[in-house]
Amino acid sequence: MTQSTAAAAGEKTDAAAPPPRRRPALGLRADIRTLSLLGVLAILAIVGGATKPDQFLAVSNLQLVLTQASVIGIVTVGMTFVIISGGIDLSVGAIVALASVWATTVATQEYGFAGVLFTALIVGVGCGLVNGLLIAYGGMVPFIATLAMLAAGRGLALQITDGRTQMVTVEGVLKLGEHDAYVLGIPPLVLVFAAVTVVGWLVLNRTTFGRRSVAVGGNAEAARLAGIDVRRQRLYLYLLSGLCCGIAAFLLIVLSGSGQNTNGNLYELDAIAAAIIGGTLLTGGRGTIVGSVLGVLIFTTITNIFALNNLESATQQIAKGAIIVAAVLIQRRTTRQ
Known part of the structure; x- marks a missing residue:
């Protein structure tokens, strides 16, 4: 066969072969998911503005929504890292409760603002x-x-408080929750939430730690063969989750002015749900901080709208459940593609 004949045969074969099927880039999928979440948030804002325009659109109510989202939002940031690595943390609510009551005991409050903050953080990390x-x-x-x-944390929190509410007497802690502490109309708790979100995004997307977390969640054995210390990485991730719980506990102390063993009730479910609808795979290997934060804002806005319209909490829970199911179904379809 001559070169010209071979070339002609090769051209014929190439022409007959079907063009390769292109998959959408992960970045494009993430952008579409983010835009979808923003669309849902916009629809909720329209519903809230239409049903209770004077109350929902008030600056004080928007500040309240962001403040309420701050505590569970910080917990969700830590939860997102854990789920991306293929793990789960059902103890976040109990850790928040334990950190909040340990930081508000009489002995702790004798050390002032620094004592309360340090105790909340060290209990969470511990x-x-x-x-x-x-x-x-x-x-x-x-x-x-x-x-x-979860069981041990709740039990210890109950033992510390003996079922009673521990009131905060430290002026520096209480002042953070007052209107005078707002910066350009933004509550300090929201600023802390924003800072944790930015740091979390940078760590996940711009550091080796973030890439290792994704690698461990995608395929732990392949990550180990690539030289990643999987066990140490998982230890660091749960330390990060505990740190976020400690920060959230301190913010909850500021918000409520007290420490209670019932604090953080069902936070684990809310954090997992927010991460899921934000695009984080329960099987690990994929997730975004931005999506998780938008998930928190969506749930918090739903709660606010239901409260303003005096709707039953049962209906609110049904709506949340429907959103979670829809998000999981969309995830499964996207994963297959």
């Missing part, structure tokens, strides 16, 4: 350390280890 050691080095399943921490 609980995260226990979770991380049990999961990464103890070989326990994350579901079981964090479920045990």
